[in-house]
Amino acid sequence: MESARKPWNRALEFLIERAIFFAGIISIFFVILIFVFLLKEGVSLLKTYPLKDFIFGQKWYPISEPPSFGVVPLLLGSLAVTMGAIVIAVPLGMGAAIYIAVVAPGWLKEILKATVEFLAAIPSIVLGFIGLVTLVPLVKQVFHLTTGLTAISGSIMLAFMAMPTIVSMMEDALTAVPRSYREGAIAMGATKWQMIWRVLLPAASSGMLAAIMLGIGRVIGETMAVLMITGNAARIPTSLFQPVRTMTATIAAEMGEAVQGSDHYFALFAIGIVLFIITFLINLAAGFFIGRAHHK
Amino acid sequence: MTNDIVIDVRDYNLYYGDFHALLDVNLSIKKKSVTAIIGPSGCGKSTLLRGLNRMNDLIDQVRVTGEIFIEGKPIYAEKRDLVELRKKVGMVFQRPNPFPLSVYENVAFGLRLHSHLSKEEVAQKVEESLKAVALWKELKDKLKAPALRLSGEQQQRLCIARLAAMSADIFLMDEPCSALDPVATQHIEELIRVLKEDYTIVIVTHNMAQAARVSDETAYFYLGKLIEMGPTDQIFTRPARKETEDYITGRFG
Ligand SMILES: Nc1ncnc2c1ncn2[C@@H]1O[C@H](COP(=O)(O)OP(=O)(O)OP(=O)(O)O)[C@@H](O)[C@H]1O
Ligand SMILES: [Mg+2]
Numbered sequence: 289m290e291s292a293r294k295p296w297n298r299a300l301e302f303l304i305e306r307a308i309f310f311a312g313i314i315s316i317f318f319v320i321l322i323f324v325f326l327l328k329e330g331v332s333l334l335k336t337y338p339l340k341d342f343i344f345g346q347k348w349y350p351i352s353e354p355p356s357f358g359v360v361p362l363l364l365g366s367l368a369v370t371m372g373a374i375v376i377a378v379p380l381g382m383g384a385a386i387y388i389a390v391v392a393p394g395w396l397k398e399i400l401k402a403t404v405e406f407l408a409a410i411p412s413i414v415l416g417f418i419g420l421v422t423l424v425p426l427v428k429q430v431f432h433l434t435t436g437l438t439a440i441s442g443s444i445m446l447a448f449m450a451m452p453t454i455v456s457m458m459e460d461a462l463t464a465v466p467r468s469y470r471e472g473a474i475a476m477g478a479t480k481w482q483m484i485w486r487v488l489l490p491a492a493s494s495g496m497l498a499a500i501m502l503g504i505g506r507v508i509g510e511t512m513a514v515l516m517i518t519g520n521a522a523r524i525p526t527s528l529f530q531p532v533r534t535m536t537a538t539i540a541a542e543m544g545e546a547v548q549g550s551d552h553y554f555a556l557f558a559i560g561i562v563l564f565i566i567t568f569l570i571n572l573a574a575g576f577f578i579g580r581a582h583h584k
Numbered sequence: 585m586t587n588d589i590v591i592d593v594r595d596y597n598l599y600y601g602d603f604h605a606l607l608d609v610n611l612s613i614k615k616k617s618v619t620a621i622i623g624p625s626g627c628g629k630s631t632l633l634r635g636l637n638r639m640n641d642l643i644d645q646v647r648v649t650g651e652i653f654i655e656g657k658p659i660y661a662e663k664r665d666l667v668e669l670r671k672k673v674g675m676v677f678q679r680p681n682p683f684p685l686s687v688y689e690n691v692a693f694g695l696r697l698h699s700h701l702s703k704e705e706v707a708q709k710v711e712e713s714l715k716a717v718a719l720w721k722e723l724k725d726k727l728k729a730p731a732l733r734l735s736g737e738q739q740q741r742l743c744i745a746r747l748a749a750m751s752a753d754i755f756l757m758d759e760p761c762s763a764l765d766p767v768a769t770q771h772i773e774e775l776i777r778v779l780k781e782d783y784t785i786v787i788v789t790h791n792m793a794q795a796a797r798v799s800d801e802t803a804y805f806y807l808g809k810l811i812e813m814g815p816t817d818q819i820f821t822r823p824a825r826k827e828t829e830d831y832i833t834g835r836f837g
Contacts, residue, residue, distance in 0.1 A: 477670035
């Protein structure tokens with residue numbers, strides 16, 4: 289009986305192995321395909337438009353005559369909104385993660401974790417919409433601005449979107465710290481906060497940095513919400529209280545109207561490459577920190 | 585009761601929820617002595633040990649009656665300062681658990697928590713404490729190295745050094761050698777004999793030979809009750825109770 293089933297098992301195993309291998313290859317293949325396409329379209333811009341003017345150009349006037357495709361205002365727009373979001377999300381997320389991981393009693397812990405996951409489940413367009421009708425007027429009123437469609441509104445909104453990633457990853461990092469470190473510190477007369485500050489946070493630092501990186505990655509690639517609430521003015525921002533336009537929002541807003549094969553069309557792909565490189569580097573950094581966390 | 589009793593456990597009961605883990609325990613421990621706590625798995629050895637510096641407080645639903653006096657002061661008294669208690673009564677765990685910090689910072693940890701010493705004074709204390717556990721020679725050039733890279737024995741010594749540095753004078757050791765090899769175990773036992781000159785040590789062990797080698801007094805627990813306590817040579821050669829004899833000679837169960 290046993291031996292009669294063996295050839296079957298082996299064949300099945302062979303098939304499963306192949307299927308997994310195939311799935312892996314396919315996904316790599318698609319990634320390469322997408323990258324090649326992005327590169328080909330983006331680089332086509334350089335046939336007619338100098339690279340220097342794209343990278344250092346301070347004006348994004350895609351439909352004036354002659355057009356300028358300077359990426360600087362869009363890049364700075366993205367950076368402003370992202371940095372703002374991170375400055376808001378990291379301390380809040382860290383506080384929440386510490387609270388969930390070590391302070392909250394068991395029942396509350398589960399409720400909070402579920403809430404954070406619920407936040408992650410809200411589609412970004414819905415959050416953007418809610419932001420538009422609630423946050424934007426509030427920002428306008430609180431800061432006495434002529435419009436609430438500003439970088440800061442985008443930052444606040446995106447902070448909410450980055451929060452689930454940051455909180456749940458940081459919470460994992462904190463929970464992964466061996467109990468024995470915590471007990472050791474408490475047994476030496478450390479208070480809970482001393483234990484957190486002197487043992488828990490240093491021990492979890494790699495994982496927490498990875499969480500921040502992935503949070504940034506989440507924020508910088510976000511499109512719909514920023515398109516709706518940051519005001520979409522492709523100017524170099526000097527403060528967070530101005531309308532800005534991010535790279536993602538530019539692509540989303542202009543791809544529909546750009547004539548396929550035109551310089552404008554290629555310029556949007558070139559932005560895509562910039563975005564790709566940034567996200568790639570961020571993920572690389574996150575991977576590095578995660579690797580270090582597992583190494584400890 | 586004489587002055588050299590440092591730990592005095594009186595009618596001590598501990599419950600984990602409904603489970604009665606320690607029953608009316610009464611015992612006293614002399615200053616600068618080594619007391620071994622022995623008994624079968626689950627008899628409450630760790631529970632008692634963790635009671636002595638109130639580490640059981642961290643567990644939900646723990647209830648305690650009776651009292652433990654450390655240097656004459658009741659530790660379950662209201663308003664008892666736990667920080668002060670745990671500074672005095674240090675704990676060495678079964679698995680060495682140095683913090684993921686440098687060797688130096690591990691030893692200095694308690695000083696950073698509880699004192700405002702100058703840099704030089706901290707360095708001085710660190711050196712003294714590492715010398716006290718015979719680690720100074722090996723590690724004086726590796727003070728910046730991560731403690732987690734040390735061998736198991738070195739880590740366990742380091743965990744003792746960090747207690748010595750904050751001037752703890754009672755060491756609770758819960759099976760401190762069970763994660764170590766025989767040679768390292770022998771070294772730690774030698775260290776315990778040296779430390780006894782200055783410190784009071786309570787050690788939980790499953791190793792009868794170890795208890796016989798290192799301790800002055802032995803307490804045998806069974807099912808949460810203290811069955812018998814007395815000078816180690818007496819407990820091991822002519823115990824008063826048959827249960828004790830059965831356990832020690834391996835005829836248990
Ligand atoms: N946190 C806890 N919650 C509930 N019951 C517990 C808890 N910790 C220990 N117990 C129970 O209390 C009893 C004594 O446990 P304890 O850990 O003190 O035993 P021990 O003598 O140290 O055993 P071992 O030799 O295996 O370490 C055991 O029956 C155990 O199941
Ligand atoms: Mg135990």
